[in-house]
Amino acid sequence: MTRIDFVSRRGFLETVFSAGALVIGAQILPDEARADGTAAPAWQPTVYLGLEPDGRVIVTAHRSEMGTGIRTALPMVLADELDVDWNRVRIEQAIGDRKYGDQNTDGSTSIRSFYEAMRQSGATARLMLERAAAAKWRVPASECLARNEQVAHAASGRKASYGELVSLAAKLPIPKKEELKYKSPSEFKYIGKGLPITDQPGIVSGTAVFGLDARVPNMVYASIEHPPVFGGKVKSVDDTEARQVRGVQQTLQIPPFKPPYAFQPLGGVAVVADNTWAAMQGRKRLKVNWELGPNTAYDSASYKRILFETVRKPQKVARNVGDVDAEFAKGGRIHEAEYYAPMLAHAPMEPVNAVAEFKNGKVTAWAPTQNPQAVQDTVAKALGIKNEDVTCHVTLLGGAFGRKSKPDYVAEAALLSRQVGKPVKVVWSREDDMQFDFYHAVAAMYVKAAVDAKGRPTAWLQRCAFPPIESQNDVAARFGGFEQGMGWSDVPFDIPNHRAENGPAEAHVRIGWLRSVANIYHAFAVQSFADELATAANRDRVEYLLDLVGKPRKLDVQSIPLNTPGYGFDTGRLRNVIEKVAEQSGWAKKKSRPGHGYGIAVHRSFQTYVAAVVEVEIDPKGTVRIPRVDYAVDTGLVVHPDRVRSQFEGAAVFGTSLALMGEITAQAGRIQQTNYHNYPVARISEAPRDVHVQLIQNDAPPAGVGEPGVPPIAPALCNAIFAATGKRIRELPIKKTKLV
Amino acid sequence: MIELKVNGASHRFDGDPDMPLLWYLRDLLALTGTKYGCGMGLCGSCTVHVNGGAARSCVTSMKDAAGKNITTIEGLDTNHQHPVQVAWEKVNVAQCGYCQAGQIMQAAALLVRKPKPTDRDIDEAMEGNICRCGTYSRIRQAIKMAAGVKA
Structure with missing residues (x-):
């Protein structure tokens, strides 16, 4: 095959990627067979696209599919711009490789970062096909038009x-x-309209391959007993009984991590067996003597007290406008409130798992991962091999929500395979999943406002404390990093004196990002407090929120610390979603009454503006039902409306789960929840019955979709419960408060 | 020796009789459409039909499956065109899709018992099947479509 070297560093790739997309290698595929063993397509004008002489189109999906429909949406953009029939397109899932740019399917960035790249890929190929036709027919390229899988020269009628x-x-x-x-x-043809998702037939027939379904010849199964307290180590193991379990082959130790923990395996004892059940049974017979390590004093009840002590005192300033202290000193009407949101586990339906084979110094892995490049890095580091000697195939992900961008479990499989000499499949049980997660941080918040005669704040002070995600990489980390820009330092209210602070908190478990991250607790506090002020002022919530947001204006990184520069913050768009959701939900005519209430919240995250109205019913037993949720969403350009709607439908349920019932606690360093009976998530009768999603037509650049539907749900639901019962929920989950 | 039928084919098993049917299907028969989610019968991802009724294969031991007719998602319909599967595709129910085999098996069993289910019937039948992506409203819609009742 001819070497095709179209992509140069100065050419295509450098200009393709938006900010945030990481491009290290810009070389397209080599001549020889590719790392995954398949032959390269005949012509590969970009790393995302291959064309065959028989007209087949191969589009590489380089982002991970965990339910957003991205494996359909991005290839669809390319196919549209290239102008080919979707039925001709075969989607190939990319292995982990930096040539694709950033593959970390996280932060609701896939469309944002790669919409342009996909269009550019399609347009590049289309122009080259027109030029090829022009050369063939010896006519000017400008007279050739590539449309609908063919190039036509109108003047001569050639095609x-x-x-x-x-x-x-x-x-x-x-x-x-x-x-x-x-x-x-x-x-x-497809952009803005959508297509059935490519994996739907495989899903309904049970043939779609998730990580847990990956099988390779001679594979053995492993179940791992992790240290019961974070940072613990194995002192000694008696595996006599474990090895007597039918099907158990051997037991092996995985060394503890070296701080900072990052994505390293936790360490522990693995039982390797003929099948998953035997491995799990063998594990129950292990007798492990643990050194429990430095976190045995971690107790959620006392930790909560520490967090509240922290937020009751002045802390590090994240943003300051005017002088809140001077305003508070004037006296007048002051409101204060404290809020608390607990740790959460991701609990995707598919617990983490991976197959890895170590052979001839190299690793091949099959994993449900959000981040195959991090798999390469993590596995290479764990085994002391080169990054390029790790090949990571990406399966479908049975839910992820942030958990599966941290590939400790793949490194476990690789370490075990090297010792066993066979491919090893590591399967975490549900108990493992809930007890050894990278937890969404527990947070305490304090908010104080001075208000004028109309109840409008003249000063607003907000303080938060939570163990930071940066503790993954820095044992000394105590303050929030990028979390600050997630609904804290970027509160867009038009208040003359406004200060946001953040206090220190030490992590005693692994902390990680979970769908919408710090926006969850920040929006809960800010949007609940706004509702409290509206209540105190006896004003309509919609009218009050609009007043707080103020006149339409553009905020930027100079005036407000934003998490992602480049998009800005348009309070006009924020106002618009409030007005639209009020209209759609019939807010003006809805009257809350005992047992039946309506609540509203608005929040911008991942560059998307979202307002939600939640309707709640509370029966005499205190059972909460949610007949309806209305969303108004301004997410800029919408590529796949049905999948955007489905993400918001799902976000309403995810938000309901964390608001109503989600809580992870620790006692003596051990996580107390183990499975869905003590870490429940919303079931069909508990989930919002009808979710109405209004997508606001917009030419703005595409923004995030997977996450921004989550943050407004908890405050809107709590505000609705207040409207129905007069009970103000300041601590999540709601189930801890007796409503009747 | 345990004998059972899976999707119409006869099988014999002489391993641990306490092994849950789930792991037999997945690891030994390579029928991976049936999913592991909790191992305690709490989430419904592992739902199969045992003699036509919905059952959680993670808490159904091989000795309890002896002599039974097991149907998995792979065998629900030869062409994967069971009315529930057809409706699922039309409504684009799935997000990640992991729990959906269990949801479909549960819904198919419901429609055998109650061909025209009410919302309450759907709540009761589907309450044991968790979807973490939150596709419940579309699950309800698809069940009604498959049943030919008004949404």
């Missing part, structure tokens, strides 16, 4: 299929970005 032109196009130089011509939105 050629894309497939016929592949070999010619492959010899042409890659065009410059400025030369590309994009489709106009009116020409879109």
Whole structure:
């Protein structure tokens, strides 16, 4: 096969990726067979696209599919811009490789970071096909038009299929970005319209392959007993009984991590067996003597007291406008409140698992991972091999919510495979999943406001404390890092004196990001407090929120610390979603009454503006039911409306779970929850019955979708409960408060 | 020796009679459509049909499965066109899809018992099946579509 070297560092790739996309290697695939053993397509104009002479189109999905539909949405953008029929497109899941740019499917960034790259890929190939046809027919390229899988020359009536032109196009130089011509939105076939998701048939027939379904010849199964307290170590093991369990082959130790913990395995004792059940049974017979380590004093009840002590005192300033102290000193009407949101576990339906084979100094892994490049890094580091000697195949992910971007479990499989000499499948039980997670942080918040005669704040002070995610990488980390820009330092209220502070907190378990991250607790405090002020002022919530947000104006990194520069913060769009959700839900006519209430909250995260109205019913036993949730969403350009709606439908349920019942606690360093009976998540009767999602038409750049639906739910639900019962929930989960 | 039928085919098993049917299906028969979620019958991801009724294969031991007819998602319909599967695709129910085999098996068993289920019937039948992605409203919609009742 001819070497095709179209992608140069100065050319395509550098201009393709938006901010945040990491590109290290810019070389397209080598001549020889690829690392995953498949042959490269005949022509590969970009790393995401291959075309065959028979007209087949191969689009590489380099982001992980965990339910957002991204394996359909991004290839769909490329297919649209290239103008090929979707039925001709075969989607290939990329292995982990930096040439694709950032593959960490996290932070609701896939469309944001790669919409342009996909369109550019399609437009690049289309232009090259037009130029190939022009060369073939000896006519100006400007007279050739590539549409619907063929290039046509109108003047002469000549036509050629894309497939016929592949070999010619492959010899042409890659065009410059400025030369590309994009489709106009009116020409879109798929963008903004959507398609059935590519994995749906496999899912309904049970043939789709998730991580847990990956099988390779001679594979053995492993179940791992982790230290019961974070940071613990094995002192000694008696595996006599474990080895007597039918099907158990051997037991092995995995060494403890070296701080900082990052994505390293926790360490422990693995039981290797013929099948999953035997491995789990063998594990029950292990007698492990643990050195419990430095975190045995971690107790959620006392930790909560420490967090509240912290937020009751002045702390590090994250943002300051005017002088809140001077305003408070004037006296007048002051409101104060404290809020608390507990630790949460991700609890995806598929617990983490991985298959890895160590052979000839190299590792091949199959894993449900959000971040195959982190798998390469983590496995390479754990085994002391080179990054490029780790091949990571990405399966479908049975839910992830942030957990599966931390590949400790893949490193476990790789370490075990090296010792066993066979491919090893590591399966975490549900108990492992809940007890050894990277937990969403517990947080305490304090908010204080001075208000004028109309109840509008003249000063607003907010303090929070939570163990930071940065503790993954820095044992000394105590203050929030990027969490600050998630609904804390970027509170967009128009208040003359406004200070946001953050106090220190030490982590005693692994901390990680969970769907919408710090926005969860920040939005809970801020949007609940706004509702409390509206109540005190006896004002309509919608009118009050609009007043707090103030006149439409553009905030930027100079005026407000934003997590992701580049998008800005348009309070006009925030106002708009409040007004739209009020209209859609019929807010003006809805009257809360005992046992039946309506609540509203608004929050911008991941560059998306979201307002939610939650309707709640509380029966005489105190059971909470949610007949309806209304969302108004401004997420900029929408690529796949049905999948965007489905993400918000799901976010309403995810938000309901954490608000109503989600809580992870520790006692003597041990996590007390083990399975869905003591860490419940919303079931069908508890979930919102009807979720109405209004997508606001918009030409703004595409923003995040997977996460921003979550933060407004807890405060809107608590505000609705207040409206129905007069009980103000300041501590999550709601189930801890007796409602009747 | 335990004998059972899985998707119409006869099988013999002489391993640990306490092994849950789930792991037999997945690890020994390579029928991986049935999923592990909790191991305690709490989440419904492992739902199969045992003699036509919905059962949690994670808490059904091989000795309890002896002599039974087991149907998994792979065998629900030869062409994967069971009315519930068809409705699931039409409504685009699945997000990640992991729990959906269990949801579909549960829904299919419900429609045998109650061909025209009410919302309450659906709540009761589906309460044991967790979907962490939160596809419940579409599950309800798809069940009604498959049953031919008004949404």
